[in-house]
Amino acid sequence: MDLGLSEEQEAARRLAEDFVDREITPFVVDWDRDESVDRAIVGKLGALGFLGLTVPEEYGGSGGDHLTYCLVTEELGRGDSSVRGIVSVSLGLVAKTLATWGDEEQKRAWLPRLTSGEALGCFGLTEPGTGSDAGNLTTKAVRDGADWVVNGSKMFITNGTWADVVLLFARTNDTPGHRGISAFLVPADSPGLTRRTLHGKLGLRGQPTAELVLEDVRVPAGALLGPEGKGFSVAMSALAKGRMSVAAGCVGIARAALEAAVGYAGEREQFGRPIAHHQLVQELISDIAVDVDAARLLTWRVADLIDRGEEFATAASQAKLFASEAAVRSANNALQVFGGYGYIDEYPVGKLLRDARVMTLYEGTSQIQKLIIGRALTGVSAF
Secondary structure, three states, X not given: OOOOOOHHHHHHHHHHHHHHHHHHHHHHHHHHHHOOOOOXXXXXXXXXXXXXXXXXXXXXXXXXXXXXXXXXXXXHHHHOHHHHHHHHHHHHHHHHHHHHHOOHHHHHHHHHHHHHOOOOEEEEOOEOOEOOOHHHOOOEEEXXXXXXXXXXXXXXXXXXOOOOEXXXXXXXXXXXXXXXXXXXXXXXXXXXXXXXXXXXXXXXXXXXXXXXXXXXXXXXXXXXXXXXXXXXXXXXXXXXXXXXXXXXXXXHHHHHHHHHHHHHHHHOEEOXXXXXXXXXXXXXXXXXXXXXXXXXXXXXXXXXXXXXXXXXXXXXXXXXXHHHHHHXXXXXXXXXXHHHHHHOOOOOHHHHHXXXXXXXXXXXXXXXXXXXXXXXXXXXXXX
16 A cells, blocks of 8 residues: 655665564463563664654654654564553653753663663653542652652553663652643662563553652752753643654554455455455454544644644644554454454464553543643633
8 A cells, every 4th residue: 555655764664564573473471371472672672763753863762753663663563562661661651751851961871772772761740649630640849959769659661670760750849730840860779769560461461560669769950851850841742742653553463453454354255255355354354444543633633733843733743542442443353253263372362352451541541632622612611
């Protein structure tokens, strides 16, 4: 299918497609069952430049535009959402945020390592008691001489047990709500920082997800990312772009569901002919195809707005809302095409549905996206 891409964009897409088919697809079932991808995948992603997309080359990045980033992310989502999530968090939420908000010393210290795959980052925002209500987080950082001392806990942190640096959000004063929050770059090996892997997840089982506990973790003043008290702005700017990444990954899930359903419908016979001949099976497949294209175009609109320097946050919420819900619908429709075989993990569609379900929850639930979109349209905040 001709997507109207430039030669450079198409080359990046084909590189990612080949990487997925060679380095990810053959191992997906085992990684899902083992609840861990092969950690060597991180270095391979870095070697191809996938962990440095849109980051300036002077800091070790690969450069490129945000549409290229979406193309690569879609392919990774088609292959394994666990791998896509590792990239989206370390690059999309941490490295790209560091490139935007960091000072020169912070950029030089972390970006070359993050973009090469030598190091991974995680995004320490969600807490056991604060998910959607991130402005009321309780982790605290108290100034002690030239340092900050941090106490608190974080939950559902992607890359948490693998990360080398935590982009951590903590309350630095008693101002209620988001105005008292600051952002810090905390080395993951800091004394007092403990990490526990979360097992038994419904989906994204190959991705390292963790609980972080901070007990008197001491970080220097130079670890502050952006101005003190502006941490919520740092977090929201990261999540706005992160929602584009999630949407692109969801396009990949929906596309994988489409490819699996079409392939199976052409092979599986019932009532004396392949099930692709039956009208209601074609209806399931056509619904998936429409969702794939609609989600992709919404996602590409966000990339275009970012690259042109225009406001994109509302468009990102629209793309994330539609694409995540579309991924669930598409995987569910594909499972219906497979029938009983879709319910066992020898076939891909059950995993696609399990992986898709969390997309409507993290980086802002579907309900939060609707509130963001509604606020933009009406000028009234319903939060």
